Amino acid sequence: MDDFMSEDKVGCSVETVIGENSYKHGRVNQWTTSVVEQCLIQLSKLDKPFKFIVNCIIMQKNGAGLQTASTCFWDNNTDGSCTVRWENDTMYVIISVFGLAI
Amino acid sequence: VSFKTILQGNFNTDETSILVKECIEGVIGGTDYNHNKVNQWTANIVEHSLTHLVKQGRPFKYIVNCTIMQKSGAGLHTANSCYWDTTTDGSCTVRWENRTIYCVVSVFAVAM
Numbered sequence: 689m690d691d692f693m694s695e696d697k698v699g700c701s702v703e704t705v706i707g708e709n710s711y712k713h714g715r716v717n718q719w720t721t722s723v724v725e726q727c728l729i730q731l732s733k734l735d736k737p738f739k740f741i742v743n744c745i746i747m748q749k750n751g752a753g754l755q756t757a758s759t760c761f762w763d764n765n766t767d768g769s770c771t772v773r774w775e776n777d778t779m780y781v782i783i784s785v786f787g788l789a790i
Numbered sequence: 791v792s793f794k795t796i797l798q799g800n801f802n803t804d805e806t807s808i809l810v811k812e813c814i815e816g817v818i819g820g821t822d823y824n825h826n827k828v829n830q831w832t833a834n835i836v837e838h839s840l841t842h843l844v845k846q847g848r849p850f851k852y853i854v855n856c857t858i859m860q861k862s863g864a865g866l867h868t869a870n871s872c873y874w875d876t877t878t879d880g881s882c883t884v885r886w887e888n889r890t891i892y893c894v895v896s897v898f899a900v901a902m
Contacts, residue, residue: 719867739873740874741872747864747866752860760854
């Protein structure tokens with residue numbers, strides 16, 4: 689799973705969808721949906737025998753604390769995950785990708 | 791009746807929701823947001839949830855994700871998308887809050 693998992697691919701999707709935009713409550717829904725869709729499209733194009741789960745969190749920067757954790761029950765030899773943290777002036781974005789071998 | 795049919799289970803969203811809510815209550819019910827403890831809380835919530843799910847003995851791989859945020863007026867949005875077998879796999883998201891904390895837990899179950 690790790691040989692093709694690239695943080696760049698995920699980072700690219702976020703740049704394309706959000707870029708330099710400021711946090712806007714009315715658009716955040718659209719952004720999270722687009723980011724996960726873009727990532728999933730890129731991953732499915734790789735044509736590997738995996739099931740994928742893509743999770744995206746967008747938080748406005750205003751001093752609040754945020755903590756996320758994940759735990760997985762899978763096959764350590766074949767399955768894996770990758771988390772990308774991205775930010776601009778007004779928001780934090782955290783994307784997690786989980787790949788499970790079929 | 792084939793052996794595979796007996797083992798194959800469909801993911802039960804309601805049962806999982808209840809299980810997860812209990813795990814959350816057990817770890818942070820009645821507490822206020824505490825920066826020093828948050829790390830411990832998220833880890834405990836995901837571990838307890840996973841342990842209970844695995845105990846059910848169903849033929850699934852699981853991913854449990856927990857996000858805890860301090861209530862301070864900031865906006866938070868989460869989304870997820872899955873590329874899997876829609877007849878056998880499933881997910882469930884539980885949102886919980888108290889006076890000072892928002893907690894969102896997602897469980898993904900992928901059939902083996």
